Amino acid sequence: MSSLIYLKISTSTNIDIQNFKLYESSFLALYTFNQTKGRGQFNNSWEMIPEENLAFSLMLKSECIKISENLFNFHTATIVRNFIANLTKENVEIKWPNDIILNKKKIAGILIEKKKIDNEEVFIIGVGINILQTDFTNFPKAGSLFTQTKRKFDLKDVAKELFNYFQTQITKSENILEKFNEHLFLKEKIGVFNLKNIRQNGIIKNADENGFLWIDLENDGLKKFFHKEIELLY
Template sequence: MMRLFYLKECSSTHDEIEKFLSNDTLDLQAVYTFNQTKGKGQYGNSWESGRDLNLAYSVAVPDELIKLPNHLFNFHTAEVLADFLAILTKQIAGIKWPNDIVINNKKVSGILIEKKIIKGRSYFLIGIGLNVLNENFTHLPKAGSLLTQTGVKFNLESLTQSLHEYLVENLTKPVSEESVMEKLNERLFRKDLISVFEIGQSRQNGIIKKVDKDGFLWVELENDGLRKFFHKEIALLY
């Protein structure tokens, strides 16, 4: 059964999804809008979105359907979304650690995942912000949209339906921890390329080597050698 609910406007689909959950089903349940006024990003960041230009989508996945550790399910979700966008755009969709999606060197999508008990059942709440039709990123030089990165004007409604169907079909498919890590490292943005990183107050050249099974990013730094980092401990400046 397709449990996908449209909201004409909301502050955040991630806040609204809880109102639509029904515990009489194990189906994935989702809400979406093309006018989100206060979107949430990972680690307290915000997700900017203009009216009728972008998609804000949140889906609730019952925890009992997922057999992966939490952080690996985060990576698996990013892989599924990257696969969908690669098929849709016929472009390479990379994963910028930990879970942003990049097409042609620009971030087009971000993911927020929280685990929460609602009405007595544990859920993964997955929020996806996808830039679709906006073209003005003068204040966000690392961002882009499907339009700016592919030249294609996708229909927001049909895109949403296709995305939801793809997530419902693929998010809960059995997958091994090994295959999640292998696919993540295959899609890892800027892997094996010289990049500039910000660590604390300093900048340094380095090369991304891998993400390990505990979620750490390993970088070979020009001055400090091979080091591992967790979220927010290092910033990729390209």
Template sequence: MIPVFYLDECASTQDESVRFLLYGDSETFAVYTFKQTNGKGQYGNSWESSVNRNIAYSFAVPANRIRVPTPSLNFYTAIILRDFLANLSTFPVEIKWPNDLIIRNKKISGILIEKKNINEIPYFIIGIGLNVLQEDFRHIPKAGSLLTQTGIRFELKEMVERFHEFFSERIFQNAPGPEIWNKINKDLFRKDEVSVFEIKGIRQNGIIKNVDEEGFLWVELENDGLRRFFHKEIEMLY
């Protein structure tokens, strides 16, 4: 079993994982906390987390132990997380391109993967934020938690233990590229539905068609036709 360490409080489980790698004995492990004060999100965004309501979890692993291609790792992680969450209730769990998990139109989880060279060894640090018990989202109306979206009150420590076991079993598996992209597109949030998008400050309707093998999002736009986008080039307004 991959070791997992609990922290009473930390600024960021991502940063703590780096410290463990620099000064500890383990090369593959996870750390988690229920009190993260300066969480990181994708592309420099922050991740807000209420104390003792949500889970901040990071999994550190040497890059050579991961068998899926590096460009696919973010999406493969999203698939593992989606499958875990789907087992918790009867509500559908969808993947919002590129790295959010959605239940009933609300974001309940996000993923951040960083690659670090530590002591001349490349590592992946896979960070996951999961809203579990938080109920007040007045300042982030697109967010929700497992409690608000499923009505089920989960115990935090038990949730971490269950997820860590589930994740540790799957992250080292070899998933062929076509399998990853088929699963992503099967559970893609608002696929084949009319949505409003913003591109360089201009809004227009469009329909998500698919995510391709390079991780780009293809959208059929009302005014501009079929185009592909990298993250931050397009925003879905929902």
């Protein structure tokens, strides 16, 4: 049995979903269009304008996932990327490790947490997708499905379709790394990076199974980096 729950308002869907029971062999998802205290990666906040964007969380038992947590992170990013690409018919990319980019603007972010609830270990996948928002004055690197495609999408339809797509894809585990690298933002292109407050050019080569990103830097050569060790300026 799988369930999709709608909340008119939520502090954080990743938190509120923990109030619901996850039954045997099921997926449980919760969504809202009004999230007041959303969180992103590394304790960053995810600000949300009511009735313009989607906050969505999916909970499933960790025993359903047979791959490493690093690959699971890449797998989840690829699922969200593919969903948005199918929805928009546009070239959607993944900015390592799991930001979703459409026409050089971040339109979606992902936060994965591992929790123990009622003695059951679960993964909670939080997804925020900017759908109808037009004002990104304070977030110049962000955009929405509407700003990037000039098309308006129905919020409820997107939530339901995302839930259905997750159910068909989340337990698959074929060629995860290859699929992630196939759509890696700025792969094999010259980018500008901030490393220890020094800017230099570099070329993203690939992400590996341990979660590292390999970059060929003009000053330091080929190096690998983990989350927050280097910043891509775009």
